[in-house]
Amino acid sequence: MILVSFIKIIFPLPFLLYKDCVQIPGSDCIDNSWTNAHEVVECQGINYMGSFTGGRKISRTYWCPSEKQIKFSFTLAKFDSWDNESVFVYKDNVLIDNISYGPYEGTPMCVLSYFPDLMVKKLYQFMLSKGQNYVKFELVDNLQAISEESWGIRDIKIEVLEPCVDFYSECNFQGDLWKICSGNQTTFAKFVPFKIKSIYILNGITVQLRDSKYHGGILQIYTSNQTCLDDFHFPKYEKLQ
Template sequence: MSNVSFIKILFFYPTLYYQNCMDAQSGDCFNNDWSNRVTNCAGNLFKGRFSHSDQISFQFNNILGLKFRFSFMVGKFDSWDPGDNYLQVLLDDAVIDTFTYGPYQGTSKCFNSDYPEYYDSKSYVFNLPIGRNSLKLTLKGSFDEDIDNESWGAKKFTLEILEPCVEFYSDCNFQGDVWRICNGNQTSQVRNIPFEFKSILIVNGIQVKLRDPKYHGGQTQTYTSNQYCLSSYQFPKYHQNA
């Protein structure tokens, strides 16, 4: 086996790609992800409060995967009227869910003492087309009264990659032609590689193992983070027409 050239990819998933505003002591609630507006409801930090047609969004770029799970906690504050008040979840500007709550649903915790608050955890699994490496998630409200009577907030944002990918590029700094491997532990012999690669885009939690007897003394090299320019490590053989 010492003379065999190969690429082996070990996918450890699901991979936690992103999280924000996770608990009451979480300083990241105050950064500009989603919104720079933060409220405190009985010691719980939320992005918010929001009302009327307020919406918050976050754009994810250079994200490698086929299947994802987006989760968050919504805070229903004060009096929501079902049918008139609702919150929507959008993926790339397309609605994937619409939900509402009753005006007396929950327990009084903060703000207007005449109406209760309710916390609810939401989770969505979705796929991206092969070749896509960006997505936008949006929370959008529809309310007809002011913020002191009906509003919402959100926290504990997480995005997990359920089926991750690795991308190999023909030039440094993720430029040129791209070759993508997704889904499951895979080993590729050198004859299946479409071009010599010089950079690798790797999601956290993935191991990329490379070996060729003509480089690094024939020792297997393991990478767990992005490689921006592998000028000293290129497979000498590849399939031009792969």
């Protein structure tokens, strides 16, 4: 029997790193991971984190992989009579959005007051530089009429847009780097550019390796980082001149 040497990557899609307040009706909204945000308001049978007003600031710091395209998204609910006031969105203390509405924008939905409500999906893309693995998001309002204007948030997600598995030629993620990105992909061993010594695997990704000279040709399955593969040596690929 001929054993085929290969690397196969199984990526979950979408590739979610974090999520808060995404269930329907929203039992996960009050028990969330944000600071100063453990309140719930209901609109049309769906829960939101909120309602917030009077200069409320909520925040959360996330661990994210560096050098990867990341998407941060949420649904913002405008409740009641905003008078062109705002919710400001900050990333690492830098303003990235100013969400502002007038008092009559939207449709009466939540029966919280005479004024209409509005739900809007917001998303932001970013990439952390090499060696940076934490990002902080803050949302803060400048609403003043506490009894007449407020906001809420739900469907908060951090998603890797193009997940990859990083293969290194040395232990502990050092040396030359080679990647397999996006989708369920299979690569034959002859196309691997060097001997694999360590593998950086994001949580949720499955890496499958098989070679006749490695563990007797038995399929190896990894779902977490491999810092030093002492005995794994795919045949070195020599590029044709």
